[in-house]
Amino acid sequence: MSSRAPSLTVVVVVVVVVGWTTLVEAIAQPPAAEGAESAAIGQLAGDIERGRARSAELYCSVCHGPVGVSETPEWPTLAGQVSTYLARQLHLFRVRERASPEMEPIAASLSDRDIADLAVFYAAQQPPAVSGASSCAPAADRLYRHGDKARGIEPCAECHGPTGAGRDADGQPALRAQQAIYTAKQLEAYAAQRRYRGQRDLGQEAPGADAMRATAHKLTREEIEALASCLQRPRDR
Numbered sequence: 358m359s360s361r362a363p364s365l366t367v368v369v370v371v372v373v374v375v376g377w378t379t380l381v382e383a384i385a386q387p388p389a390a391e392g393a394e395s396a397a398i399g400q401l402a403g404d405i406e407r408g409r410a411r412s413a414e415l416y417c418s419v420c421h422g423p424v425g426v427s428e429t430p431e432w433p434t435l436a437g438q439v440s441t442y443l444a445r446q447l448h449l450f451r452v453r454e455r456a457s458p459e460m461e462p463i464a465a466s467l468s469d470r471d472i473a474d475l476a477v478f479y480a481a482q483q484p485p486a487v488s489g490a491s492s493c494a495p496a497a498d499r500l501y502r503h504g505d506k507a508r509g510i511e512p513c514a515e516c517h518g519p520t521g522a523g524r525d526a527d528g529q530p531a532l533r534a535q536q537a538i539y540t541a542k543q544l545e546a547y548a549a550q551r552r553y554r555g556q557r558d559l560g561q562e563a564p565g566a567d568a569m570r571a572t573a574h575k576l577t578r579e580e581i582e583a584l585a586s587c588l589q590r591p592r593d594r
């Protein structure tokens with residue numbers, strides 16, 4: 358049995374003949390047994406270098422950039438994102454609970470090992486240093502740091518961290534240096550209960566999703582846009 362990687366010509370022919378999904382399936386490791394929960398839990402034992410290689414082989418880099426910095430407003434930046442959060446989301450795309458026409462077919466063929474390796478690879482990359490003056494409106498900054506007691510809105514900083522870097526231990530995602538269009542779309546999706554299909558009780562598969570639905574529901578459209586635009590920049594405090 359040859360252990361050599363297929364040549365480029367073979368890959369191109371395979372893509373043309375059998376299509377994208379089949380190729381991705383062919384490259385992916387065989388999926389681990391049903392019920393394996395490595396994607397949903399605490400500390401991840403992943404291999405950064407294998408994750409880097411898989412991100413190129415599986416064409417993740419085409420949309421998310423070679424080091425996870427997206428150049429397209431609708432496609433999220435993954436660089437510097439919390440690893441446990443990334444793994445959980447890939448798992449949720451794989452089981453078709455998080456809805457996305459772009460991500461569901463790709464995630465379907467990922468093995469647990471791919472998910473762990475891709476998650477630690479992207480988490481280890483530098484988030485982009487977005488340049489230019491801060492566009493953080495004072496009201497949005499106040500909401501981020503202090504919430505709004507009267508309306509029952511908890512401070513975003515409490516869960517996402519003062520600098521928006523997220524919290525690895527609890528898998529709360531980083532928000533800083535994220536594409537504003539993507540952030541606004543997610544807040545709207547939580548508010549409208551569209552981010553997840555609701556086919557299963559998410560529980561520990563997406564801890565905090567209920568809190569996010571409740572929070573996003575209380576935000577006005579203007580607040581969502583102001584917060585999203587504020588969070589496109591790195592936060593220094």
Ligand code: HEC
Nearest residue numbers: 415416417419420431432433443446447457459460463475
């Ligand atoms: C065709 C473009 C495309 C490709 C290829 C692609 N993605 Fe995505 N990815 C997206 C889009 C679009 C979203 C946002 C989906 C949404 O709006 O909910 C996304 C979301 C994600 C998220 C969730 C981010 C978050 O902050 O919640 C992760 C993780 C992710 N992709 C990882 C990957 C990995 C790993 C691969 C390769 C195996 C990959 N993507 C390939 C377009 C792509």
Ligand code: HEC
Nearest residue numbers: 511512513516529530540543563564565566568569572584
């Ligand atoms: C009680 C804790 C908590 C609070 C308060 C909170 N969040 Fe979240 N947020 C989370 C968790 C946990 C997730 C991931 C949930 C999931 O798995 O879907 C999340 C997800 C998000 C996402 C999606 C990230 C992505 O990459 O797709 C955005 C955007 C977001 N929160 C913005 C905010 C903003 C803005 C505020 C304040 C107005 C806020 N959050 C308040 C815990 C919180």
